[in-house]
Amino acid sequence: MLLSDFDFELPQSLIAQQPVEPRDSARLLQVGRDGLADRRVRDLPELLRAGDLLVVNDTRVLPARLTGKRGEAGVEVTLHKAEGPARWRAFARPAKRLKPGDRIVFASDAEGAFAAEVAEKHEGGELALVFERSGPALIEALERHGAMPLPPYIKRPSGAEAADRRAYQTVFAQRSGAVAAPTAGLHFTEPLLEALAARGIERTTLTLHVGAGTFLPVKHERVEEHRMHAEWASLSAETAAAVARTRARGGRVVAVGTTALRTLESAARPGAGAGLVEPFEGETSLFILPGYRFKAVDLLMTNFHLPRSTLFMLVAAFSGLETMRTAYAHAIAEGYRFFSYGDACLLERQA
Structure with a gap:
């Protein structure tokens, strides 16, 4: 595959410079096998099912x-x-x-x-x-x-502002070590979490300390030659057990963010059974391209990513390259906000 396969034109005006308030009022593009639907993050309880499992990243961003x-x-x-x-x-x-x-x-x-x-x-x-x-x-x-290490596409005249200390941190943040936020988690609020719990949607945590390498460009035209930066991740026995219970009752595993997805897939073991994971701790440099066979994740909530990036390659692998091209073209035409402080999408894994 070529790097140009993952390119698209993005107007600079769509790169979000500030988050929306409240966080769960952000737009959410639902991308399924039946097409696209324009929603809001606060609609998540209606879009998920009782018995589904949200897996979130509890890393905390350091003022690095x-x-x-x-x-x-x-x-x-x-x-x-x-x-x-x-x-x-x-x-x-x-x-x-x-x-x-x-x-x-x-x-x-x-x-x-x-x-x-x-x-x-x-x-x-x-x-x-x-x-x-x-x-x-x-x-x-x-x-x-x-100071908060904001991505280079978020412009501040004199560096990160005091408000970014809160805005660039998820409600799940517990374990210090990241130098970039797991941005899908930025959309959650306590009222939304309460609504999800009332719906019968469970939640568990893992940790991946996001590194600044997440912003490094892919320099090889043949994308298979790219080498991912390694990041430290941890998935506990309790989280592995929660995934097993979800599978046993017929629920779906919903990764909140590409970091949660990469950790779950890194913890998936052939001998553990279909869709199950084992406890994991260590570095992961998993690079997911179209053709990858997902083992542990059914749905992915994620923000809109940079063209020619490893993250856009990951979502293209998850839902199909043509599907994601169509979804991103729709998002651009409808004025969705992109990148870390932007809107989100809820992706269904391709069959």
């Missing part, structure tokens, strides 16, 4: 964008992957003059200087940083001094 100084020179750093209690991979601007051994000071507080040393330097402005704080103390410092 930092500004600091190397001597008198300013540096901006965006963390993207934890490699230990004090060690992170990061992208830096400008990175040209940074070298191993350099110390970057980001702030000072009651604990002293909040700083890190450049441990390694890689291509493309990527660094390995070792902070002078580790574990919970490092997370606390990031919460105090960092």
Whole structure:
């Protein structure tokens, strides 16, 4: 398959810069085998069935964008992957003059200087940083001094705003570690969750710490040559049991977001039985293209994705490339809002 197979024209005016309020008032395009239907996220209780299982990602986005100084020179750093209690991979601007051994000071507080040393330097402005704080103390410092790492297509004149601290975090957020939001989860509110529960729709959680690599472009024209970034994920025995109970009663597994889907599919094991998953913890770099045979997920709720992206390739695999081309053309014609702060779609897996 060629990268151009997954291209489409998107007007810049449709890239959402702010979320709608309340969150569940966002539009929802229902994409099924019988065609398309324009709905709202708050309609989910009517679109799902009693006995279905929502699987959500409980990762929490860290304020992972930092500004600091190397001597008198300013540096901006965006963390993207934890490699230990004090060690992170990061992208830096400008990175040209940074070298191993350099110390970057980001702030000072009651604990002293909040700083890190450049441990390694890689291509493309990527660094390995070792902070002078580790574990919970490092997370606390990031919460105090960092800014939300908004995607590059969300434009802010002076960086992330205070409102983004809430808006770019899902209602499910519990486990700190992501540097990008699992954006399908941004649409949920407590009233919507109560309505889903009253309908008999169950919910369980897993974790995938979304990395900044999710925004990296596919550079190979033959898409099979692309290598996915690895992200840490965890699916508990309790969640595996919830999936098994859902299968046993004839319910459907509904992944809220591509991160939940990729974790479920990474946890699916041939020996576990049709549609079942096993507990999983570790890195996943699962790359899903058309032709992939889904094992664990029946429905997918997800936002609208970038052209030529691995996420658009995933939804094309799930519901069919022609179906998704038609759905996206409809969404564009009807003025749906795209990307992280945009609207959503509810996809049925192709037969």
